[in-house]
Amino acid sequence: MRAVLLVCLLAGLAHADLFTAIADLQHMLGAEKDVTTIIDQYIEAERARLDDLRRYAHEYVHRNAHAESVGPEFVTNPINAYLLIKRLTTEWKKVENIMLNNKASTFLKNITDNRVRSEVKFPGEEDLSGAATALLRLQDTYSLDTLDLSNGIIGGEKVSNKLSGHDTFEVGRSAYNQKDYYHCLMWMQVALVKIENENPPTIEEWEILEYLAYSLYQQGNVRRALSLTKRLAKIAPNHPRAKGNVKWYEDMLQGKDM
């Protein structure tokens, strides 16, 4: 009963765009059924390609080994010399071609064609961002705890699957893209907590740290931003901006006493 009421409330929050997206999604689920079949066919084709490769490559190497075992006089026979050179040119080319001939593009085109035929709009980045924004609006309206919401818990009830570290990170990133550092901060903190229990983590810690540090800075906490950026520089020593940002935050702290 409470869950039904909740869904009505949630639906009330969604704006027109999201409703269109929801209708599209409902249609699309049916259209995505063929994807497994196509991917299974692709895997089958790739396995056949690898079997071909193994056969050709082993024959190629086996014949070279035979030639070597005969010794240097092997190639003074012009028929042997011809066969060996042909193997090292024409037949090696064939091995290379089998290696390079990944048929993924053809299979992906089949999937795209199926989607076009089904006449449903496939969601894009803007829809993902819209869905994340709807979650944040819901959170504000009902003052929901970020960790609870990310675990699919609303009003003490489990209403959906929980979000992974990466799912949580993406909600934070949507907030960041809208310069909403308040929500970005909360969701990135939860993302850090989530990946602690993931093996392997669905998102790398250093990716979270950069967003988290910048949001802390934007919310006025330069000292904590500096501390997290130092950790970022330590765990990702080749990060293009980490060291520069450490200096930037340090200069800022020296310039003004916070």
Next chain:
Amino acid sequence: MRAVLLVCLLAGLAHADLFTAIADLQHMLGAEKDVTTIIDQYIEAERARLDDLRRYAHEYVHRNAHAESVGPEFVTNPINAYLLIKRLTTEWKKVENIMLNNKASTFLKNITDNRVRSEVKFPGEEDLSGAATALLRLQDTYSLDTLDLSNGIIGGEKVSNKLSGHDTFEVGRSAYNQKDYYHCLMWMQVALVKIENENPPTIEEWEILEYLAYSLYQQGNVRRALSLTKRLAKIAPNHPRAKGNVKWYEDMLQGKDM
């Protein structure tokens, strides 16, 4: 004894370039040993990629099926809507990336680097052509039968492995490239005989027919060139030149009575 004498005679035929090529070949055989290992590593990496793909793709489809089984109200829950849209965008992208991420180029580069390190010259098209020419010169000098020679038989003795249909075809093609239609004709005829006993054939009949017909025409046998080109047009109806060539030979036969 006879075989040793033969090898000396054969060696006497080879010119300086071929000797360089032979010395290179002897060095190279050792250097090609690593190829199997690298290709086996590639096959292993590709199998791991396909296992990854199967896991991701099945999870992708499994979750979609779950959403569909719940029914249209599934996506009116904003957490579900967000997770579904994320799956259809970010996670689908991951499936696509795994499909497209064939690592062949990296492994081929390893093989090329090994070859460079071994400091031996790898043979090219011109060496293949040189080795084929050496065979033809041998054939002329000792008046050897084409079929015997292609079976590794010289002076009644088996002195090497036999040539496949494709090996034989390539000797004919080398002759063709030097406008030596006399030898091209003989070797293409043997290539046709060879593929009759190959399953699958190492070269397609239609590929042989075009060279064979043109060599017959060059040797003055327009009637037989026409007959083979008609067969070519029949077995390869989409061949870009077959139909035009049939007309060309027909016009020629009408113009002059052969």
